[in-house]
Amino acid sequence: MSAILDHLPEFWEGLIVTLQLTAASFLGAAVVGLVITAMRVSPVGVLRGIGTAYVETFQNLPLLVLLVLAVFGLPEIGIKADLLVTAIVVIALYEAAYIAEALRSGVNAVSAGQGEAARALGLTFGQSLRHVILPQALRTVIQPLGNIFIALTMNTSLAAAIGVVDLTAAANRVNLMEAQPIPIFVGAGLAYALIAACAGFVTGRLERRLVMVR
Amino acid sequence: MVSMKRMAAVAAVAMVGLSACSGTDSGSSAVPGVPGETKGGDLLAKAPVAAAADILPGSTMEKIKQRGELIVGGSLDAPLLSQQNPTTGEVEGFDADMGKALAKYIIGEPKVKIVNSASETREALLSNGTVDVVFQTYTITPERAKQVAFAGPYYSSGLSLAVRKGTAGIAKPEDLNGKTVIAGANTPAIPAIKKLAPQAKIVTFGSDPECMQALKQERGDAYVQDETLLVANAQKDPSVQVVGQPFTSDPYGIGLKHGDEQFKKFVNDWLKKIQGDGLWQQTWKNSIGTVVQGEAPTPPQIGSVPGS
């Protein structure tokens, strides 16, 4: 137990980095995912194609490969960013593909009459998406989005492999010094489970409040 | 849609090719020999074989000889020491050649199987008998000697510093305080930096080329790694230079099962033999000597280190 207590500052810093990674990349993923969804349901063929290609690419590449490529490849095309920032952007772009996929199934679940009604009122594509379709789609995908959030939290641990000292990396470093793997890794695991439990609690509340009575 | 189908077809072809090739090329006969290989072969042709009387009945040596293969704990991605050559599938370098020479000494043929081992698991691999010996930049420490036996030391090296050319103000480890330092993940460089420059910020990457790329892309001010590797890197890449002398001294030992005094004496006798007849020096010249100028160093005195 003292292995954890002696190194609380390291764990704390790691936890903060993990929370930063999680919050920032989920926010980014939500925005990008929304844009990609809009592209995929738009009347413009090229945009639909780009959206589909985006989702296909990011869903079929391991995050670890993307992280390593971004960290070492991006400086070669003149984009040099801090490791933490690089990790946030890559995780955001990666998870955006999953969010886009979830949102699209949400859009598909909205009954066709809603779209027809919006058009009958004379709303444009953007207006009907913003005011009619997306608000309903979002409600049906709260649970899937919550699961994506949990998976994203788990995935932030991969940033440890590219030099970001997050919770997982901090645990690994403390273990190298103290050689007490069981309490150290169990402690870190509990911290992740706690973040996930919070996410589960929030999505549960949201779902109960926003769920539509059909 | 069409492109997806084509992709699927390509993948299917790749899979077929894959299963076909993994079925046929279990041997290396399909691969044309490369110059480096024959050099290693020459070296091993000269390597000594133990007298039958030295392979004591019931000993570890006899067990290995009967198996016909020496199982070595080592790496596949340590350039100059133990690096797999993808063209031939052979593992090359100083540690790898030492392992082959020891195999020949015991069995009569340089037959080894390398078990790729993470550095944290070597003690366990030795104690549960998964591997016979470990050749993997295994620094002898009294701490580790409580769990494993060390023959040797068979080589001595140390950590050094590399920086981008033109970097001022970094000449010794103490200068790293307040700087960002690159190190390989889970390498001895991390505790060494923590000790000598506690205010340094350490970033770790998975492999040597990743650390080099990170140094060139200015993700850190210096890169701490084994001197031999740094010298080799600096030679390949003129934008990087090694500064100062090695600031640690790491005597590498041959890891053996704890308490196997008989095998330890046997391996130490072998080391003495190959150091006496010039084989050790030649092995060095073939690997590390290709990047470090000058003659082979004097091998460290066997048993000279606490823990050996």
Place this chain on the structure above:
Amino acid sequence: MSNLLFDEPGPRARRRIRVATVVGAVAVLGLLALAVRQFAANGQLDAARWQPYATWPMWRYLLDGLWSTVLAAVVSAAIAMAAGLALALGRLSRRRWVRLPAAAYVEVVRTVPALLLVYVVLFALPRYGLDLPLFWKLVVPLAISNAAAFAEIFRAGILSVERGQNEAGLAVGLTHGQTMRMIVLPQAARRVLPSIVSQSVGLLKDTSLGFVVSYAELLYSGKVLATYNGLLIQTYIIVALVYLVVNASLSKLARTLEARQPRAHRPRRRLARA
């Protein structure tokens, strides 16, 4: 779906669509061209840096790595699916002492990163005398974490089978076990097949953690190659392309399977992975 949000476009809309098409295409192509130009300016496109990947030995080495990836993925998937099925049945059991542990396993493991499990197997277990061979150091953590995901997929599939099927089975005198085995599971299995395939794609991606374990799968093979030839960026680009081709083929398979199902029978997916 395609006409949910827009009608057959009129002349003005068609003009706007044309403009958006051109702008979108130009933006994407422009960005790509800029990136490639920068890449070339840094010498990363020099023929000498790519030449090794025109030779067979390099590819053979990578394909050997891919073979190891597939092997690890198949073995972990087999274990995870068997365990997942047991967990799903356990979670739906009428006995509390079976239901609770199964539910606890799924809910806890779902929230622990696979990398952390890898670290436990890699660093913690050897200290207690359990040092698994490399292959199992990768497969065991992946199987543990994916079992939870598969359990949720199976559970959703079983729950999607109409209650009447179960009641009918019991009514003709089958036991609970027989009903589950002969009536419910065969129907559920067909419905969850697409989810199983896409979860397996995820699992295949997870085997890239072999990079950490130093098990010679595709990504780790790339790492060994890069230390050998020093071509870090080129090697990882090639590795990424191989993953893309293999996984895109599998995803395509999942979609084909899904398209064959009548819509009403698709279980509500609980997107466990991202």
